[in-house]
Amino acid sequence: xxxxxxxxxxxxxxxxxxxxxxxxxxxxxxxxxxxxxxxxxxxxxxxxxxxxxxxxxxxxxxxxxxxxxxxxxxxxxxxxxxxxxxxxxxxxxxxxxxxxxxxxxxxxxxxxxxxxxxxxxxxxxxxxxxxxxxxxxxxxxxxxxxxxxxxxxxxxxxxxxxxxxxxxxxxxxxxxxxxxxxxxxxxxxxxxxxxxxxxxxxxxxxxxxxxxxxxxxxxxxxxxxx
Amino acid sequence: xxxxxxxxxxxxxxxxxxxxxxxxxxxxxxxxxxxxxxxxxxxxxxxxxxxxxxxxxxxxxxxxxxxxxxxxxxxxxxxxxxxxxxxxxxxxxxxxxxxxxxxxxxxxxxxxxxxxxxxxxxxxxxxxxxxxxxxxxxxxxxxxxxxxxxxxxxxxxxxxxxxxxxx
Numbered sequence: 241x242x243x244x245x246x247x248x249x250x251x252x253x254x255x256x257x258x259x260x261x262x263x264x265x266x267x268x269x270x271x272x273x274x275x276x277x278x279x280x281x282x283x284x285x286x287x288x289x290x291x292x293x294x295x296x297x298x299x300x301x302x303x304x305x306x307x308x309x310x311x312x313x314x315x316x317x318x319x320x321x322x323x324x325x326x327x328x329x330x331x332x333x334x335x336x337x338x339x340x341x342x343x344x345x346x347x348x349x350x351x352x353x354x355x356x357x358x359x360x361x362x363x364x365x366x367x368x369x370x371x372x373x374x375x376x377x378x379x380x381x382x383x384x385x386x387x388x389x390x391x392x393x394x395x396x397x398x399x400x401x402x403x404x405x406x407x408x409x410x411x412x413x414x415x416x417x418x419x420x421x422x423x424x425x426x427x428x429x430x431x432x433x434x435x436x437x438x439x440x441x442x443x444x445x446x447x448x449x450x451x452x453x454x455x456x457x458x459x460x461x462x463x464x465x466x
Numbered sequence: 467x468x469x470x471x472x473x474x475x476x477x478x479x480x481x482x483x484x485x486x487x488x489x490x491x492x493x494x495x496x497x498x499x500x501x502x503x504x505x506x507x508x509x510x511x512x513x514x515x516x517x518x519x520x521x522x523x524x525x526x527x528x529x530x531x532x533x534x535x536x537x538x539x540x541x542x543x544x545x546x547x548x549x550x551x552x553x554x555x556x557x558x559x560x561x562x563x564x565x566x567x568x569x570x571x572x573x574x575x576x577x578x579x580x581x582x583x584x585x586x587x588x589x590x591x592x593x594x595x596x597x598x599x600x601x602x603x604x605x606x607x608x609x610x611x612x613x614x615x616x617x618x619x620x621x622x623x624x625x626x627x628x629x630x631x632x633x
Contacts, residue, residue: 246482246528271524274485275505287482289529315518319584324592335587339609340579341572342506344518345525 241274242283249290252451256420258288260449266290268311268350271342276355280364281371295349295453298323304459310349310416310452314404315340317348326460333407349452351404352415352432356443358387358398369395370440396440400433414456420449429455467531471496472540482528487511489527490537498538498567502611509610512568513537519575521609538567541574550574550627557623561614572610573624579606580632598628 249255249266259266264286267273276282296311298320306327308317317323318334334343360366360378367376379387379397387397408429415432418424433444446452467478471494480493487504490496490513499522502510506524513522514536542548550570553559560566580602585592588605596602603624612620 241483243481243483246526267526267529270526270529271506271521274524274526278504291529315584319582321593324585328592331585331592332587335585335589339509340576340586340606341509341512341519341521341609342524345520 241277242280244284245286247286247288248292249288250292252293252418252453253420253422255288255290255293256418256449256451258286259451260420261286264288266451268347269313269345270350271338271346272350272354276362279362281362282355290451296347301456306457308348308455308457310454311347314338314343314346314348314351317404318343327407327411327457329410330404330407330457333403337403348404348455351402352408352429352452352455353444353446354402356398356400356433356436359383361398370398370436373441391435393436393438393440395438396436398436398440400443405429405433408455408457411457413458415452416454416456417446417450418453419447419451424453426456467528469527469530469532470534472536478527478531480527482526484527485523486513486515486525486527486530486535487522490522490535493527496537496539499571500564500567502565502568507611508565508568509572510565510568512571512610514571514575517575517578519572536571538571541570548574549631550624553623553627554620557619557626559616559620559623560612561616565610565612565614569607569610569612569620572607573627576603576606576624577628577631580628598625598632600625603628 247258258264263284265284266288268290295309297309298312299307301307306322314334318331324331358379361368361370366378369377377396388399413429415427415429427445434442468475469478487501490499499513500510502508504523506521511522512519515533542551550573580596580598583596586605588601
């Protein structure tokens, strides 16, 4: 791992301000980020620990939906009584991925922000437009099995690896996002991730200094979902 | 900053890059917790943080101010092994033994998860009681790899304890 400054954020605005800086990254569970930092794929100069911000609650919304805090772990979400009863596809999607050890640490916001990636992205000996803009794509003329078929660009054919976001998209979930000025906005999960296009290094619509605060699910539709 | 390891408080300082795994092994010389892949895939580094099992290689020690960690050294000792530790010995649940501390920490937490009624990918129903079947144990222990392939005896050891403690 490259050296970095570690800062614990005590307020949301503080966290957003810190992460607005160049080469700063927010860390929650760390299961994807630390893995990539060990490989020197991610080399943040500043690491902003957002865990002290709370944001781990899962609570009913006024319209019978559910608000899942950005720092609620994947385990907390998957085993939550209401998720199991009303949004089983979400429990199933989470339980189908990773391992219990990883799900115990991985968070809602972090899971959505896990890097769209392929094995050329995680190997710094190969060119990758996502890791190093303009360096080329090792995958397109390399071993391309299991890479994207739809939504590709001449710059990148990596796929988004998450299962949780797929279930959230099916449920018409929305992502709550806050910025350094204290403003917030809401983006449907379906519109949160970006196709590679000409900017494959941008996986999602988050701007510098923006932090996910929660994901909200609308009232359950009922019936059998799996 | 302070961290509690197996009931004893320790000072947390040093390079922020230090993972919880390296802190345990290199700073505290608690070498029971093993470094296998160092990327969260093998589970050899599994420890309990406030009772929850995690991969200690994928978390920074500095992020655990105030947390209580239990490692294999905290679960039992040579003179007073835990139920799972005894079962692993009785069933020969290992060959080289490198993955064993992680397996036992993981299985210890797994018992609590089943007791709490948490479903797994192998559970037919998301709600309702969970049976400690071999399918359930295999799925729930899938984060702990054994390169010797001692899975049959690992399963027997955990299965025996699960039957005693959970039925």
